[in-house]
Structure formats: structure tokens, C-alpha cells
Amino acid sequence: MFDKLEDLLIRFEEVLSELSEPGVSDDQNRFRKLMKEQSDLAPIVEAYREYKQCRQNIEDSLELLQEESDEEMRELAKEELNESKARVEELEGQMKILLLPKDPNDDKNVIVEIRAGAGGDEAALFAAEIYRMYVHYAESRRWKVETMDVEEIGIGGMKYVSFMVTGQGAYSVLKYESGVHRVQRVPETESGGRIHTSTITVAIMPEAEDVDVAIDMNDCKFDVFRASGNGGQCVNTTDSAVRLTHIPTGIVISCQDEKSQLKNKDKALKVLRAKLYDLECQKAHDAEAEARRSQVGTGDRSEKIRTYNFPQGRVTDHRIKLTLYKLENIMNGDIQEIIDSLIAADQAAKMANMQEN
Template identity: 80%
Template sequence: MFDKLDDLLIRFEELMSELSEPDVANNPERFRKLMKEQSDLAPIVAAYKEYKQCKQNIADSLAMLDEESDEEMRELAKEELNDAKARVEELEHELKILLLPKDPNDDKNVIVEIRAGAGGDEAALFAAEIYRMYQHYAESKNWKTEIVEADETGIGGMKSVTFMINGQGAYSLMKYESGVHRVQRVPETESGGRIHTSTISVAVMPEVDDDIDIVIDEKDIRIDVMRASGNGGQCVNTTDSAVRLTHYPSGIVVYSQTEKSQIQNKAKAFALLKAKLYDIEQQQRHDAEAEMRRSQIGTGDRSEKIRTYNFPQGRVTDHRINLTLYKLDKIMNGDIQEIIDACIAADQAAKLAKMNEN
């Protein structure tokens, strides 16, 4: 580990030197790549420099204890020694986590697809509530959300909704939301007071940008344009601006109708299609690497039931990590960071355990 850290320290110094060169500043693409690498290495380098300083503090304290006869100075040296030893242990753990292989998609924006499952109108209502939960969470992170497509019911529910979240590191956090979400409550239409169980599915896909090669052949696509349906502004519902793409090889159909411009809707639809094709590719890769998939939290089987929202008891349980929180109202209002942090910690622990096995 420390050989690797020394190499990273050297690379960091090289990057700082390169970034100061005039030629680099005049090449935006190269400058962007070097800045990205520098920002990725910065936390590792900072932790490793602190680690080396703490190791030096331990050596200095031990030397002082060997040489010093004054009791007060010896006590001070012992205190500094204990503090440095404790911090070294913390930093060793931090560095192991920082050196874990990073998901190349973590910094990307995301496309989220929510679909009502079992439960009819109640599932559609819950899908709309989960969509609002993610909207509030995105607002708390200063991320921007943008609807691509929504199939709304007349009573405030959503049979399906697809939306984009634009924000630094959105995928690194939102990827833990993929899976089946279950709700247990008494529907407003239930006269007997019985608790019903309904489900929705959430798929979180990284936005596909230029660094990912997803080739879509024109002959494999059918493009239909039509008038948008449902809620919309004056122009949205009166022009043929909605776009539907059908991808023959995969059978994927995507639809975008939220923009006034057909060109904008077409761009959104192609972005969604690329994300879906890339997602299929990722899932196939995970299926081929079954052991790796089992060790991951949040990027596994989309059919996995990951969470239950129990309204009568005011609790939310994440089944992957056996976490139960009794603050359902806050969670439905977007306060999901504690759950995501727990998923990240469990994911890191699983990867560290796997690393230690090897």
C-alpha cells in the first residue's frame, strides 16, 4: 500500500508541475483531464502527508522519552505519542478506503426511472411520492432535476416518471437507490382500515457522455414525432414536439415530451436511450462477475427488494444493510442521506474485506 502511496505522491507533484505550464493552460481538454486527476488524488495525498507527519511525531515523542528526565516533559511526550498513534490507525483505515477502486461513473449525472409495480393506484401514488422525495434530496445537494417523461394518473399519481439529475457526484450517491421499494399503509380508498402493500421499481443510470462509446446505428432506430399529451404549457400540447424512439435490437422504447422544441425532446430521448443501453451492458457485466455483484451494495439486481416504508409504524427499513429508522416523514421529505451514508459504509466494508482476503 505504501509503495503505491509514494507513487501517487510523485504523480501528484508531476501534475502540479504540468498544470503550471503555459502549453497546458492553452489546451482546455488536457487541462480538464489533468485537473480531474489532480482533484481525485488531492484527498489521498493530504491523508498520506498527514500520516507521514504523524509517524514522524511518534518517532520524535519516543526520542524525547529516551532523552528527557523532566517528568512534566515526559508526560507531554506520552500524550503526544498516544494522540499520534491513534491518528495513525485512523489514517491507515482512511487511506485503505481512499485507495479502493473508484467506480468510473461516480462523478456522472444520472437518469432515474421510477415505475409503479404491484398495487394499482396506490403504487402510482407512492411512485409520485418517491419522485418528490428525490426532488427534495436533489435540492438539498444543490442539484438540478429535469423531467424527461411522466405518465400521470388523474388522482396525483404516476404510473412512471423518468428524470435527470445534474450535479457533481450524483451517481456516487443515487446509485444506492436502484431496486424495488415497498410501501405498507392504509390507502385513502380503503374503508375497512386494512394495510395494503404496494411496490415501485427505481432504476438509476449514469448519464452517458463522450468518454463512453455507445454506438447507435440509424437503421436500428425508428423516430416518431407526435403531439404531447397530459399536462403542459401552451406550446407543448399544440405542436408535434414529442419524440418517441424505438430501438429494434433491444426492444427499448423511450419517449420525451417535456420540451417545447422537437430538437430538445429528441436530444433528451437519445440521452435516455444511450443510458439504458449502457445500463444493460453494465448489468450483463455484473451478471458475468457474480461474486463481485454479490459483494456490492446498490448496483446489483434491479428486482431486489431494497427498502420498506411502513406508514402505520413511521419506519423505513433498508433490507440490504438491516437499517431501520423511525423518521419516515423526514425521509419522505428528502432526508435520505443517513441511509445512503450507511450503504456507502457497508459497500466499503465489503470491498475492504474482499481486499483483505486477497
């Protein structure tokens, strides 16, 4: 581990040196790559530098204890020794986590799709609530949310909604939300007071760039139609909505959120690119069965990941057996505790897997 850390420290100094060269910003691609590499290396380099300083403090304190006879000075040295030893342990754990292989998609924006599953109108109502939960959470992180497409039902529910979340590290945080979300509660339409179980599926896809996946426009068929639903004065009077069909895969995407047909076409292509990239990622996941087993449910869309039980006010994440009794806060976007627990469990599983190998 320490050989690797020394190599990273040397590379960090090289990157800083390259960034200080005159005219480095003339080549924007190289400049961006160097800035990203600096940003990626900085946390591990800072932790390693502090670790080395703490190790030095331990040596100095032990030396002082051997030479010093003044009791007050000895007490100060003991205090410094204990603090440095405790910090060294913390930093060793931190550095192990920072050295774990990074998901190349972690820094990307995401496209989220929510679909109502079993449960009819009740599932559509829950889909709308989960959509609002993610919007509130994104707002708390100062991320931008942009709706792509929505299919609403008359009572405030959503059969389907897709939206884009733009923000630093959005995928690294939201990727754990993919899967089946289950709700248990008494529907407003239920006169007998019986608890119903409904489900929705959430798909989290990293936004793909042109370099990630190339789209042959000859494989794409575009239809335009008049948008429906809310959207301002001219959204329902012009053929601004776009339906994109990708012929080789049969993927169909509709976008009607923008008043401009061109903007809707651009959004549809973004979603298609993300879907095609996601298909490639899924194939890679399936090919690496062992790696999949060491992760915390970030691959299988059919996996039931979470239950929201309204009568008991609890939310349970089944992957890590975490139960929280603060359903109202969670539905209002306070999902950070769940996400932090999932990240910690994923890191622990990966570390255990690395030790086995």
C-alpha cells in the same frame, strides 16, 4: 499499501508539474484529464502526507520522552504521542478506503426511472412520493433535476417518471437506490382500514457520453405527437413530443417535457444512450459474479431493497438490516443516513473481499 501510496504521491507531484507548464490549457482534453487526476489523487495524497507527519510526531515524542527529565515537558510529549497514535489508526483506515478500486461511473450524472409496480393506484401514488423524495434530496445537495417523461394518473400519482439528476458524484450516491421499494400503509381509498402492500421499481443509470456508447442513427425511429398533461400554453397544441424506438433492442423512449421537438429529441437520445450503457454495465456485472457478491445491491433491479411502513413510521433497508423510525423526514428527502450506511457497508464488503483475494 505504502509502496502504492509513494507511487501516488510521486504521480501527484508530476501532475502538478504538468499543470504548471505554460500553454497546458491550450489542449483542453489534456487539461481536463490532468485536472480530474489531480482532483482524484488529492484526498489520498493529503491523508498520506498527514499520516507521515503523525508518524514523525510519534518518533519525536518518543525521543523527547527518553531525553527529557522535566515532568511538564514529558506530559506534553505523552499527550502528543497518544494523539498522533490515535490519528495514525484513523488515517490507516481512511487510506484503505481511499485505495479501494473506484467505480468509473461514480462522477457521472444519473438518469432515474421510477415505475409503479403491484398495487394499482396506490403504487402510482407512492411512485410520485418517491419521486418528490429524490427531488428534495437532490435540492439539498444543490443538484439540478430535469424531468424527461412522466405518465400521471388523475389523483396525483405517477405510473412512470424519468428524470435526470446533474451534480458532482450523483451516481456514486444514488446508485444504491436501484431496486424494488415497498410501501405498507392504509390507502386513502380503503374504507376498511386494512394495510395494503404496494411496490415500485427504481432504476438508476449513469449518464453516458458519446465515447461510452455510439448510437447508429439508422437504428433509431422517431415519431412526433402532441404532448399531453401540464406543460404551458403551446405544449398541447404542437407536435413537440418525441417517441424514439431503438430497433435492435426494442427500447422505446418518450420525451414531452420541452416545448421544442428538437430538445425533446436530444433528451430522448440521452436516455437511450444511458439505457444502452446500462445494459453493457449489467452484462459486465453478470460476468463478474464474485464481484457482484461483494457489493451492496447495486446491480439487481428485481431485488427488494427497502420497505416504508407508514403505520409504524419506519423505513427498513433490507440489504444492511437498517431500520430508522423517521419515515416523515425520509419522505421529505432526508435519506443521507441511509446512503452513508450503504456506502460504509459496501466499502467494508469490498475491503473484506480484497483481503480474501
